[in-house]
Amino acid sequence: MSTDFIGKKSSAAGGWGALKSCGKRLLQSGAPLSGARAMLRANQPDGFDCPGCAWGDPEHGSSFEFCENGVKAVAWEATEKRANPAFFAAHTVSELRRLSDYELELNGRLTHPMRYDAASDRYLPVAWEEAFAEIGSVLRGLDNPNRAEFYTSGRASNEAAFLYQLFVRLYGTNNFPDCSNMCHEASGVALKQAVGVGKGTVLLEDFEEADAIFVIGQNPGTNHPRMLGDLRRAAMRGARVVVFNPVREKGLERFSDPQDKVEMLRGGSTEIASHYFQPQLGGDMAAVRGMSKAVFAADDAAIAAGLPSILDQAFLAEHAAGFADYRAAVEATSWADIEDQSGLSRAEIEQAAAVYINAERVICTWAMGVTQHVHSVATIREIANFMFLRGNIGKPGAGLCPVRGHSNVQGDRTVGINEKPSEDFLAALEKEFGFAVPREHGHNVLAAIGAMLDGSAQAFIGLGGNFARATPDSALVEKALRHLKLTVHIATKPNHSHLMPGEIAFILPCLGRTEMDLNVNGQSQLISVEDSMSMVHGSAGINRPASPHLLSEVAIIAGIAATTVGNTHVDWGRLANNYDRIRDHIEATIPGFERYNERLRKPRGFHLRNSAAHREWNTTAGKATFSSGSLPEETVHQRARKGGGRFALQTFRSHDQYNTTVYGLDDRYRGVYGERQVIFINPDDLAALGAGSGERVDVIGEYNDGVERKAADFRLVPYDIPRGSIAGYYPELNVLVPLASAGEESDTPTSKSIMVSLRTREAS
Numbered sequence: 001m002s003t004d005f006i007g008k009k010s011s012a013a014g015g016w017g018a019l020k021s022c023g024k025r026l027l028q029s030g031a032p033l034s035g036a037r038a039m040l041r042a043n044q045p046d047g048f049d050c051p052g053c054a055w056g057d058p059e060h061g062s063s064f065e066f067c068e069n070g071v072k073a074v075a076w077e078a079t080e081k082r083a084n085p086a087f088f089a090a091h092t093v094s095e096l097r098r099l100s101d102y103e104l105e106l107n108g109r110l111t112h113p114m115r116y117d118a119a120s121d122r123y124l125p126v127a128w129e130e131a132f133a134e135i136g137s138v139l140r141g142l143d144n145p146n147r148a149e150f151y152t153s154g155r156a157s158n159e160a161a162f163l164y165q166l167f168v169r170l171y172g173t174n175n176f177p178d179c180s181n182m183c184h185e186a187s188g189v190a191l192k193q194a195v196g197v198g199k200g201t202v203l204l205e206d207f208e209e210a211d212a213i214f215v216i217g218q219n220p221g222t223n224h225p226r227m228l229g230d231l232r233r234a235a236m237r238g239a240r241v242v243v244f245n246p247v248r249e250k251g252l253e254r255f256s257d258p259q260d261k262v263e264m265l266r267g268g269s270t271e272i273a274s275h276y277f278q279p280q281l282g283g284d285m286a287a288v289r290g291m292s293k294a295v296f297a298a299d300d301a302a303i304a305a306g307l308p309s310i311l312d313q314a315f316l317a318e319h320a321a322g323f324a325d326y327r328a329a330v331e332a333t334s335w336a337d338i339e340d341q342s343g344l345s346r347a348e349i350e351q352a353a354a355v356y357i358n359a360e361r362v363i364c365t366w367a368m369g370v371t372q373h374v375h376s377v378a379t380i381r382e383i384a385n386f387m388f389l390r391g392n393i394g395k396p397g398a399g400l401c402p403v404r405g406h407s408n409v410q411g412d413r414t415v416g417i418n419e420k421p422s423e424d425f426l427a428a429l430e431k432e433f434g435f436a437v438p439r440e441h442g443h444n445v446l447a448a449i450g451a452m453l454d455g456s457a458q459a460f461i462g463l464g465g466n467f468a469r470a471t472p473d474s475a476l477v478e479k480a481l482r483h484l485k486l487t488v489h490i491a492t493k494p495n496h497s498h499l500m501p502g503e504i505a506f507i508l509p510c511l512g513r514t515e516m517d518l519n520v521n522g523q524s525q526l527i528s529v530e531d532s533m534s535m536v537h538g539s540a541g542i543n544r545p546a547s548p549h550l551l552s553e554v555a556i557i558a559g560i561a562a563t564t565v566g567n568t569h570v571d572w573g574r575l576a577n578n579y580d581r582i583r584d585h586i587e588a589t590i591p592g593f594e595r596y597n598e599r600l601r602k603p604r605g606f607h608l609r610n611s612a613a614h615r616e617w618n619t620t621a622g623k624a625t626f627s628s629g630s631l632p633e634e635t636v637h638q639r640a641r642k643g644g645g646r647f648a649l650q651t652f653r654s655h656d657q658y659n660t661t662v663y664g665l666d667d668r669y670r671g672v673y674g675e676r677q678v679i680f681i682n683p684d685d686l687a688a689l690g691a692g693s694g695e696r697v698d699v700i701g702e703y704n705d706g707v708e709r710k711a712a713d714f715r716l717v718p719y720d721i722p723r724g725s726i727a728g729y730y731p732e733l734n735v736l737v738p739l740a741s742a743g744e745e746s747d748t749p750t751s752k753s754i755m756v757s758l759r760t761r762e763a764s
């Protein structure tokens with residue numbers, strides 16, 4: 001394979017490049033001073049939780065961990081630019097729709113509540129009270145509460161999310177489409193089945209004790225940069241880091257820590273991955289099963305040689321269910337099938353298994369490269385199976401670690417954002433607030449889109465996020481939103497979802513995480529969030545609000561709730577005025593939040609107990625439960641390979657974006673500058689296409705539902721990625737993600753398994 005890949009030309013991840021990029025972003029945000037000041041207080045005991053990713057915060061070392069992309073997230077919010085009424089007066093909504101996501105958000109922070117005026121095709125300022133009254137009146141007027149969809153994006157605090165779900169359930173529905181439906185849903189579903197709790201089982205401290213860390217389908221260098229610090233420390237003390245990723249991601253190869261002065265001055269860097277395997281898209285279940293097969297073979301050999309078993313027999317006997325069936329399923333899977341589906345050779349898989357066997361304590365982390373496929377739930381079950389073999393759960397230095405996306409997506413779920421709530425939780429709500437809670441399951445993201453498309457949904461309320469751009473088949477979703485009777489977006493910056501107004505439409509501007517949240521008496525309010533390690537901690541902004549007209553998310557929800565459901569069961573204003581009272585209700589209804597208000601104010605907050613980490617199994621079998629299904633019949637890569645010039649496409653993030661928020665047009669680690677319309681492709685595939693590097697193509701959707709899907713004019717970039725698999729950026733490629741393709745049991749759009757073909761521009 002050719003070695004002249006763009007990604008390999010530049011040096012290690014992090015380092016001076018990271019510092020340079022931060023400086024640039026701070027200057028561009030127009031807020032170098034408040035941005036820099038704010039940055040110093042991110043993830044500090046007395047500061048705010050970083051609005052970037054959901055990686056945990058260290059206990060020791062008081063200095064905050066430098067994170068390039070955390071700085072960008074903070075600076076982006078602390079911008080001095082304003083999307084104020086003058087901005088909206090100067091542009092019709094149709095004009096604004098022609099801007100890219102990047103150009104749109106560059107206009108800065110929203111300052112006033114705005115209402116859409118169809119006659120002038122513009123958003124005009126509106127008084128808060130008027131907005132609340134009209135929203136309440138439309139919602140009250142719907143003939144059925146299930147006709148409204150209440151979306152949540154994972155930045156909302158525990159307090160805002162709890163109040164939101166309380167309001168929505170009082171209103172009468174469980175329609176909670178949530179960003180996690182597009183994200184880690186499969187992890188929640190699979191882990192619940194396997195270990196009885198849909199969350200990760202490790203703490204940050206476990207990374208200090210692990211002998212091996214498997215990182216599957218995740219790009220922490222860009223998306224969880226602080227995790228690189230933990231991986232680097234692990235690598236430096238000799239732990240093995242085993243990566244499975246079709247793409248050679250630089251942050252996983254070498255990392256130069258901007259906080260390490262010696263490393264910075266010497267221009268040095270630390271090798272992160274001791275082993276880097278490049279499976280085909282969707283090939284991870286086969287790869288993991290292959291490792292289990294190698295573990296069983298090694299175990300047989302050990303026993304034949306009169307040596308002790310290499311399996312954790314005590315764990316299997318005492319804690320596990322379904323082991324014999326799993327072993328039989330693995331034995332029934334041939335190496336030929338494993339190699340074919342994973343795209344890895346038996347030798348490579350055996351090498352990875354050897355690392356596992358030689359480690360006493362193993363952590364496995366994963367993210368979107370695992371969760372956004374058709375077979376994600378089965379794959380995560382397989383990861384759990386593999387980890388059970390040597391008891392790698394519920395002991396120090398070992399465990400399962402789905403690395404969450406949005407900074408509070410996990411917390412939002414914990415406090416009740418769930419379209420299929422548990423009976424225990426509903427009963428607790430009923431008892432605490434004295435109203436009849438709706439029991440009927442509600443809509444997730446795909447069901448909500450379905451309801452909007454078939455006309456049964458009439459209202460959409462978005463607590464943050466960019467629903468229209470983050471979801472699949474963006475063209476269809478746009479149409480669906482515009483047919484609604486009511487659209488309401490609670491947001492910090494303008495985005496494309498706001499430009500698809502329903503008949504009555506509002507944009508309601510809220511405070512960001514970095515800003516001081518003062519109640520009507522001028523007292524500062526604290527919010528709280530939960531990270532990927534189930535640590536719950538407080539967060540208080542320090543910046544002056546972007547506009548005096550902003551309200552907190554909590555206050556906005558309380559305002560809508562009061563006009564929609566009234567104050568009989570809940571005194572919304574009283575709760576909005578003191579978040580401690582909201583937390584008292586959380587404590588009364590959700591296990592694990594005892595003495596919430598007190599413990600929240602401890603420097604690092606508190607840990608929500610994870611039963612599986614204590615080897616208590618709340619599963620049907622009451623044990624750590626093996627699954628024993630067969631491998632997927634066919635993955636997207638296997639189907640694409642059958643001919644017709646088709647490829648398996650994944651959509652991932654560049655280094656300069658936060659989901660649909662595009663900070664800049666560079667992707668430094670992958671060597672792409674000033675553009676986002678690119679497709680990464682193996683050089684041999686490029687040659688086979690008869691195309692040169694830099695050639696422009698249209699990407700054509702090949703999903704078999706008769707819908708024409710096309711993303712026009714993308715530049716081909718040769719890259720270190722297996723033949724047949726290609727990659728490009730989300731959200732530009734969301735027009736190609738079919739609504740009809742969803743994960744089995746998770747219903748997650750399959751953003752990493754898209755079948756496409758490439759058409760050179762002349763031919764189109």
Ligand SMILES: Nc1nc2c(c(=O)[nH]1)N[C@H]1C(S)=C(S)[C@@H](COP(=O)(O)OP(=O)(O)OC[C@H]3O[C@@H](n4cnc5c(=O)[nH]c(N)nc54)[C@H](O)[C@@H]3O)O[C@H]1N2
Nearest residue numbers: 069217219223244281282367368369405406652653658659
């Ligand atoms: N700076 C920044 N931070 C973020 C975000 C952001 O956009 N910007 N987004 C946040 C959110 S919401 C989330 S969910 C996380 C996302 O964090 P990630 O999951 O790291 O996000 P992606 O960029 O989608 O990267 C997926 C990785 O999986 C690999 N991959 C794709 N398909 C496969 C496969 O089939 N098998 C394997 N083994 N690997 C595969 C890709 O090559 C890529 O390296 O990050 C969070 N943090």
Ligand SMILES: Nc1nc2c(c(=O)[nH]1)N[C@H]1C(S)=C(S)[C@@H](COP(=O)(O)OP(=O)(O)OC[C@H]3O[C@@H](n4cnc5c(=O)[nH]c(N)nc54)[C@H](O)[C@@H]3O)O[C@H]1N2
Nearest residue numbers: 153183464465466470490491492493495651659660730751
């Ligand atoms: N093709 C493809 N599609 C994907 C993915 C993929 O990998 N590929 N990833 C999926 C994943 S993992 C996720 S999580 C979703 C993300 O989906 P969303 O969470 O819906 O999208 P974001 O881009 O994070 O939302 C950005 C907007 O949130 C608003 N915002 C920012 N901060 C705040 C705040 O503090 N409060 C409020 N109220 N609003 C705020 C701003 O107005 C900003 O424009 O996208 C999914 N879609």
Ligand SMILES: [Mo]
Nearest residue numbers: 183184405406
């Ligand atoms: Mo996410």
